[in-house]
Amino acid sequence: MxxxxxxxxxxxxxxxxxxxxxxxxxxxxxxxxxxxxxxxxxxxxxxxxxxxxxxxxxxxxxxxxxxxxxxxxxIGSEESPHPLQASWVEFNVPQCGYCQSGQLMSASALLAKNANPTDADIDSAMSGNACRCGTYPRIKAAIHHAAENLKDS
Amino acid sequence: MNDQSSHAKVSRRQFLKASATAGGGFSLSVFLPGCAVLGNKSLSDEGRWTANAWLEITPESEVVFTLDRVEMGQGTTTGLTTLVAEELNIAPDTVTVIYAPVANDYRNPEYGLQMTGGSNSLSTSWGQIREAAATVREMLMAAAAEVHQVPVKQCQAVDGVVLVEGSNKRLRYGELASLAASQSIPSNPRLKAASEFRFIGKQNKRVDIADKVNGRTEYGIDTEVPGMAYAVISRSPVLGGKVLTFDATKALDTKGVVAVFEVYNGIAVVAEQYWQARKAQQKLEIEWEEGPLATLSSDEMFQSFKKTALEDDGKRVRDDGDFDDAVDAAARVIEVEYQTPFLAHATLEPMNCVVEVNEDRANVWAPTQAPDLARIAVARVTDLSPDDVDVNVTAIGGGFGRRLTQDFIEEAAAVAVQAKRPIKLMWSREEDTQHDWYRPATYHKFKATFDKSGSVTGWDHQIVAPNLLDWYIRDAAPAQYPWAPKFMYGTLGSIGLAMQGIAVPKDETAIEGAVSMPYNIANIQVRHTHADIGVPVSFWRSVGHSQNAFYVESFIDELAHETSTDPVLFRQSLLKDQPRQSRVLELAAEQSGWGKPLPEGRFRGVAVHKSFKSYAAQVVELSVEDGAINVHRVVCAIDCGTVVNPDIVKAQMEGGIIFALTAALYGEISVKNGRVEQSNFDDYKLLRMNETPVIDVHIVESTESPTGVGEPGVPPLAPAVANAIFAATGNRLRSLPLRLT
CATH class of the missing domain: 3.10.20.30 (Beta-grasp domain)
Structure with missing residues (x-):
């Protein structure tokens, strides 16, 4: 296959x-x-x-x-990160890091369709992704930040 | 623990050892003294020289720091590396961090075990690691002074180079390394004053996250070794049950299946692929001997706790004044009962372990918080001794105390022995939820007395709960008594300790945070009635504090309302001798706008609690609509002494609050017919982004030694929510999770 x-x-x-x-x-x-x-x-x-x-x-x-x-x-590499990956580092998002690949994949799909998401858009796209360390506030801030950066670029 | 006094017991020569490395570098071994709580008396007071942190400077000027704690996301890697970097005067992200292998040298000085837990990495290492790095710095400077024939005071170590003042002479740390190793160890290296800090208190970056956004960090579950097969285990659906008979015929017919056999706690299926193992597992036919817990239910358990509370007054663990006299003299007495359920840890990375067992050696790859206990777990089910077992600690997908227990490693080793090839054991989410070692379910009773003027005169707190060390000592004792033969492993807790003439370690897990109730009331008694129902229990983020703060801070709130006093003012009036508690409470109240009007339908609740030597206060703002509890905002004030990395402190408070809110609103493991009723994230829910409140963290400025941050954000949250619900509805919720419908 x-x-x-x-x-x-x-x-x-x-x-x-x-x-x-x-x-x-x-x-x-x-x-x-x-x-x-x-x-x-x-x-x-x-x-x-x-x-x-x-x-x-x-x-x-x-x-x-x-x-x-x-x-x-x-979606990106250390040399050429996706804007969300760069934003994740800037906001110190990961703690244990285990859920973060999934978080980044949900977030990148969101930004690909909606370049300017509101808090409610982010909640709706991201609430299927659980984080046991509790990094949600940072994830939300990092998505907004990446969206801003994409707008400027 | 007092850093200074334990420090003084060890002479400088025993404390540090400098040596040249084979490649022309410089290494420094450091003994980090501390006090043992688990009965190990050898580490700090035998005067034995033990290296458990190593700093090395290579000829290429690489600074290598061997870290003796594990990283679970709590930030230890960044925190301890920052201490090294500060005194070596180099940027933290230029330090190469190596995680320590399993060895007695790397034992946590506070426990006498190689273990990461209890939020104590910074508090136990703060003085020693800086002193070690400052020693290296001074030896590098002395080497430079020798090379250049100048007084050492003219030499400065800056960003990896030793400069000579007023000249352009400069040598890199690596160029000085071998000469530095031959310098005498300074007897009193100068630590930087706080005013000189470049990174402590200022560094906000984490040094361990680049790979965590690329998917490259290797967790236990990502381990692969040559020839590896995948294993799953069917365990008894009834806690503590055993296999009676099984029929593997159909399972063995499944594609990819290598073997099916019984291990000590169930039936293992080994297959070439994970999914093949799962499919075959469904075809197993097993009859279970359900054992003594077959009829246990949570309701029956709480009934039995209630009965025990009446029959057994318990051990008096605190007795100030005379509570009985307070009752006799009281104008009024109130009495209430509280309870909390079992909780699972629910680390997002389920339990897993790779084991390879050879004739005389075993290799383990595992996400564990206690690698030397992992060695014992393997020894227990093989012919090997703990010394024959190597443990590779992988990255860890969440710990929260779950990975202090080595059951999953013991299982994996038992499977590998019979499979006769390396195996990766993986637990499903359902297995993870149903076979955890849980935060204990507990039942508490309070009585308070009031005099004629309405003032509180007495506090009686009865705790009905198990002791966690009763369970943990099975794992831990053999690490501390390596002379013991394996047949004694199960009994070392009592017999082993007795043979060494050591009292069974004091177990504070049931009473911590309750016995230290901070409020100034004339007559206080705290009693512990031991009750253990036989369900496996263990450490859960903030341990006893996670429940006892809910009890104490809810009941003190009841007393505030009973005396018609504002809950913040009431607490402050009883905290006059507790300046740090009082200060965080004041800060949280101030920042939350306590006492100021809220939008219609919004209400506040407050709680303050000391744990792991840190002080945290939280004010919760919520609304209640049709019985649904909506938490909108949490304001947190934290005093954790000197702050090394402010953003990590904030992150740990945010994470602790979200972890605790999950438990407060949803967390419940219930038992029926001896079976755990929850199984996955649909019935054991985690808080999601859309339910997460705004969280404001305020850090108290302090010059005290640093204290814990991984756990102290958890305890105040549940009572602050419960107290806000009371403010909103007049309903006093005395059990967790908090439910209005």
Whole structure:
């Protein structure tokens, strides 16, 4: 079965009901996408399917055949970070950091569709992503900041 | 603990040891003294030289700091590195941090165990790490003075270079390293005065987050080793139950399955892929022997606590004045009862561990807060001794006390032995919720007495709760008594300690924050009635304080209303001898606009609590609509002594408040027929962004030694919310979680 991950077409051999999460992590070795709940309740496993945020822990790999997946490794790098990643560092967002890939994937999908989100827009896009360390106030501030930066650039 | 006195017991020679490294660098080993609370008396007062923090300067001028604590997000890496950087006069982000391997040398001096918990990393290391780094700085300066043949006072160490005043002579730290190692260790290195600090109190950046926004940080769950298989375990649905019989035929027929076998607490399925293991697990047929907790329910448990409270007055842990006399003389006595449920930790990274067991050695990769206890966990289920076990502590996806318990490592080792290959054990969220070691459920009773004028004259507080160390000592004792053979591991708690002539360690976990009730009332008694229902319990962020603040700060609020006094003024009138408590209360009240009008439908509640040597006060602003509790704003004042990194202090208060609000509004693990009723984030909810209040943190300026910040933000929140709900509705909620419907 073929899937395109971060712009690269990959052939994977998995039983079709295997959640995409485990294919990404254990076969493609992209470990930035995390397991948190297995039921789409915490958002740690968020990736983009053709640009939309999905929960990879409840998405069977068969459902994404021949489609485009983006993971945290595909949105930016240390050398060339996504504006949200830069903003995350500036606001010291992460504590343990475990949920942050999922947070960034939800936030980047939001900004791609809405360059100027309000607090309510952010709440609505981000409330599926749980953070046990309690970094929500910083996430919200960092999203606003990145949106401002994108406007200026 | 008193840094100065414990310090004085160890001579300078024992405290520091300088040596040249093989590559021409300079390393300094440092003994960080402290006081032991878990019965280990060897660390601070035997005078034995022990290195448990290492600083190294390489010939290439790299400064390497070996950190003996784990990073769970609490900011220890940044905090302790900043101390090193300050005295070496270099930017914190130029220091290379290495996490310490498992070794007795790296034991936390306050516990005698290699453990990160109790919010004490800065308080135990503040003086010693700065002194170590200042020693290195002075030895580098002395080396430069020798090279240039100038008096040492003309040399200055700045940003990795030692300069000679009034000249352009300059040598990098690395160029001086090997000569520095041969200098005599200064007997009294000069620590920077607070006015000279460049980073302490000013550094706001974290040094550990670049990889956390790229997905590159490697947590335990990300570990892979060659030849590894994936393992899951079916555990008894009834707490404490055991396997009676099982049939693995169908599970073994599942694609990818390598083996199915019984381990000490369930049935393990090992497969080539994680999902294959999960699918096979569903096909297991297991009959359980449900054991003594098979009929336990939370309701029945609280009934039994109530009965115990009546039958057993408990141990008097504080007795000021005479409460019985206060009752005899009272014009009025009130009596109320409170209770709190079990809570799970719910770290976002579920329990997991990779283990490889060979004939004479085992390797563990795990997100653990206590690596030397991980060695014992492995030894317990293998033929190895703890010394044969290497533990690689990975990045940790949330700790909150959960990873002080090594059960998941013990399980993984037991599976690896039978699988005869390396395995990665992973828990599901449901397993994580249902097989945690919980914050204990507790039941409390209060009595207060009033005189004729209406003033409070007596306070009686009865705590019905288990002792956490009863559970923890099974893990911890063998680390402290390495002479003990393995068959004794289960009994070391009592027998082992007795054989060493040491009293069982004092366990404050049930009473902390209650026994130290700060209010000046003439007759105070605090009693602990021990009650342990057999459900595994452990440390949960802020431990006993997390509940006892709710009890004490709710009941003191009741007394304020009973005496028709403003809750802030009432507390202040009884805190005259407690200046730091009084100051944070004043600051939180002031910043929240306490006493000033609020928009229609908004109400305030307040609480103040000391924990982990820090003082925190919070004012909550909320509204109640159709029984729904909406918390809009939390104002927090914190006094944690000298602040090393103000933004981390703020982040820990924000995080503590959100963690505590989750518990106050939603947190409940309930038991029915011996089974935990909750399973995932749909029925064990975490607070979400849209429910998160505005949080304002105000830090008290202080020159006292730094104290904890990871936990002290938690305790005041629940009572402040409950007190605001009382202000809003007149309903006094005496149990958690707080529910109006």
């Amino acid at each position: 073929k899937i395109a991950v971060n712009g690269v077409e990959r052939v994977v051999e998995f039983e079709p009901d295997t959640p995409l999460l485990w294919v990404i992590r254990d076969e493609l070795k992209l470990k930035g996408t995390k397991f948190g709940c297995g039921k789409g309740l915490c958002g740690a496993c968020t990736v983009h399917l053709n640009g939309d945020p999905i929960r990879s822990c409840i998405t069977p790999v068969s459902a994404v055949e021949n489609q485009n997946i983006t993971t945290i490794e595909g």
